Every structure is written in structure tokens, then in C-alpha cells.
Amino acid sequence: MDPYQSVVDRVAGTASVVMLVGALDSGKSTLGTGLAAAGIQAGRVVAYLDVDLGRKTVGPPTAVTMRMLHEPADLEPHRLSRPDAISFVGATSPQGQLLPLVVGAGRLRTLARAQGADLVVVDTSGLVSGVYGQILKYHKVELLEPDVVIGLARGEELDPILGIVRRFFPSEVVALPVLPDIRHTSIDERAQYREANFREYFAEPLQRWRVKPTVFMPTLPALFDPAQLDRLLVGLSDGKGGSTGIGYLEYSAGDGVMRLISPVAEGPKALKLGSVRLEEDFRIRRVDLRNLFGTD
Ligand SMILES: Nc1ncnc2c1ncn2[C@@H]1O[C@H](COP(=O)(O)OP(=O)(O)OP(=O)(O)O)[C@@H](O)[C@H]1O
Ligand SMILES: [Mg+2]
Structure with a gap:
């Protein structure tokens, strides 16, 4: 009972x-x-x-x-x-x-x-x-x-x-x-649960969109090196105040192109920057955007 x-x-x-x-x-x-x-x-x-x-x-x-x-x-x-x-x-x-x-x-x-x-x-x-x-x-x-x-x-x-x-x-x-x-x-079990959760969300098929540096909230500072956004988690905006899902950024140094990786089928209108990087095997690392941007 x-x-x-x-x-x-x-x-x-x-x-x-x-x-x-x-x-x-x-x-x-x-x-x-x-x-x-x-x-x-x-x-x-x-x-x-x-x-x-x-x-x-x-x-x-x-x-x-x-x-x-x-x-x-x-x-x-x-x-x-x-x-x-x-x-x-x-x-x-x-x-x-x-x-x-x-x-x-x-x-x-x-x-x-x-x-x-x-x-x-x-x-x-x-x-x-x-x-x-x-x-x-x-x-x-x-x-x-x-x-x-x-x-x-x-x-x-x-x-x-x-x-x-x-x-x-x-x-x-x-x-x-x-x-x-x-x-x-345990902390390890929590991490494993979280990683499995991310893995499930980021299961194929995934979309890969090229993204411009002007789509972000907060706005990137002048002269910002986009490589610093590699693997950063982002929220996908529908442009109507709502969110359609999450994704992560991938910066390719070779051609200087930034891409968004996400299971969401429709392309986003804008992207909200998160405060974690999604690393190998969906491990996370915290990021403070203020440090990254060198502003308050
Ligand atoms: N009635 C129960 N009897 C035995 N084990 C239980 C019972 N309810 C929950 N548990 C187990 O205890 C653990 C914690 O339960 P649950 O996830 O519901 O707690 P929570 O407060 O939501 O935890 P969290 O803060 O991590 O979200 C789980 O492993 C769950 O399977
Ligand atoms: Mg819970």
C-alpha cells in the first residue's frame, strides 16, 4: 500500500x-x-x-x-x-x-x-x-x-x-x-542519467544549419572570436517569443563556418545562448557568458 x-x-x-x-x-x-x-x-x-x-x-x-x-x-x-x-x-x-x-x-x-x-x-x-x-x-x-x-x-x-x-x-x-x-x-549516477537524457534528445535524424553571427541573444560583442562558441548549447527561437527546442553550435576552423546541430525539424528564427558546453559523450562544462564576452 x-x-x-x-x-x-x-x-x-x-x-x-x-x-x-x-x-x-x-x-x-x-x-x-x-x-x-x-x-x-x-x-x-x-x-x-x-x-x-x-x-x-x-x-x-x-x-x-x-x-x-x-x-x-x-x-x-x-x-x-x-x-x-x-x-x-x-x-x-x-x-x-x-x-x-x-x-x-x-x-x-x-x-x-x-x-x-x-x-x-x-x-x-x-x-x-x-x-x-x-x-x-x-x-x-x-x-x-x-x-x-x-x-x-x-x-x-x-x-x-x-x-x-x-x-x-x-x-x-x-x-x-x-x-x-x-x-x-550519486553524483556519477546523476551525470549518467543527464548524459543519457541528452543522448536521447540528440538522436538522429539531426539537422545541421549554417548560422550567422547576428542571430544570438545576448548579441555577440564586436571582434568576438566565434570559435569560442564551439559546442555551446543554445535554445531555438520560433520568433514569436516561444522556443522550439535545443541544439548546440559547431564551429569549423577550416572554413570559418558556424553550424547549429539540432533534432528540431524547422529552422530557428534566432538562438539564445546557454551557459554550458556539450562535450564528448554529452558531458557538460559550465560557461559564464560574461567571462566569455569579457563584459558585465
Ligand atoms: N516509493 C518509493 N519507494 C522506493 N524508492 C523510491 C520511491 N519513490 C522514489 N524512489 C526512488 O528514489 C529515487 C529518487 O526518487 P525521485 O526521482 O522520485 O526523487 P526526486 O525528488 O524527484 O529526485 P531529484 O531531486 O533527483 O529529481 C529514485 O531512484 C526512485 O526510483
Ligand atoms: Mg525529480
């Missing part, structure tokens, strides 16, 4: 936005997919809004992602790997990325509603401690207006965040204990 079952059944049947909060390996995503499955079972149109950038349930790392779920089979991994909407952030953790993260989450929530979702399950990153974690969660709740926030806590670790939600917002707060038999994920 699942100890969360009664909460799952009640929330999946009645909530319109449910947000899951908890540290790393607290069971957020397992509970999130359980809530989604119960919602589908109850005849609701469910959207899974995955705001975790590192260990994804929906789509590739470095992006906020959303998948509409109409039937139980939509929860199978090969379907979850294909998001219905994406908002590129360009990093695998929220540090330094609060703005794109929260703005992206808001945009995809609006899209989920427009596509008919009546239950939105919001899965979040494990950043729950410190000033940064509190500020992030506060603004996510302010923007997404969950009617239920479920906290998965070990001891008192979530008391500050859940206390803030109770004081500032009308959301119902449900505090659940982390299950004792939950498995800890």
Missing part, C-alpha cells in the same frame, strides 16, 4: 495546480508521475510541468519543459522524452538562472491551460535550502498559484519554505515524510 495514496487520490481529483517541493532524492518526480497517472484515471486532462533543469522527467536537461498527458501511455518514457513545449534556460541547475527559470515556468503553465489542461503537476528542482532556495520557491508559488503545495521532507528541512507558503499564499500545504526506503542518487 502506497502511504501517499489518499493524498494522491484527493489531490489528483480536485486540484488545478499542484506543486511538488523537496530536496534531492525526496521522491518528487515519482509522486508527480503518480499524481499525473491518478489524474488521467480520474478523467482529467493533465499537464506535467517539469521545472527541474537537471534530472528531467520530461524532455532534455537545461530547459523547463511541459508534456500534455491524455492517456496512461503518455507517461511512458519515450513519450515523456518528447515535450509539447520547452523554455530554454541553458543550465542544469537554478543557480544564476532564477529569472529564465521562473519566466519559463509561467509561460509553459499558460500554454498548458491553453491546451486544455485542468490539472497541472509542477515538478521542481531540489534547491530548497538557504536564501536562494526560499526566494526561488516563493516566486514560483507567486507566479504559478498552486492550490496545493506538497512538501516531501526529511526532518525539518522544509519548515522555512512551507512556512513561507503558509504565511504568504492561500495554497493548501501538505507536508509528507520522505519514504525511508528511497534510494540516494
